Amino acid sequence: MDDRRKFSRIFFAASAHLAQTEQTWRTKILDLSLNGALVELPSGYTGQLNSILTLEFVLPDSDIELKMEAAIVHKTPEHLGLKCTHIDVDSITHLRRIIELNMGDPELLNRELTSLITSAP
Secondary structure, eight states, rough: OOOOOOOOOOEEEEEEEEEEEEEEEEEEEEEEEETTEEOOOOOOOOOOOOOEEEEEEEETTTTEEEEEEEEEEOOOOOEEEEEEEOHHHHHHHHHHHHHHHHHHOOOHHHHHHHHHHHHHH
């Protein structure tokens, strides 16, 4: 299988919420990257590919909330693959730090962050 990922993923287990047009679903984050997340498919969620939603979660043992707007890029009976379409400065700063602490390679992370910034519309 052709792996088209340009961003390193880290395993990250955390409770989260997905929000879309006045509805909210509880989910769990399975992994994170600078460009998105893999989450459990929430019970009752029927969104389609390319649907836009908001992913919100609080960092464990803190009160720091991260929020990103994301598109569904793949969907299985168990998971949703989300691609970040918008994230605020505070959230990307915290996300970068989480990934940096888990990757152990700051130079790789800097290259990925540069790639993310230069590929933005």
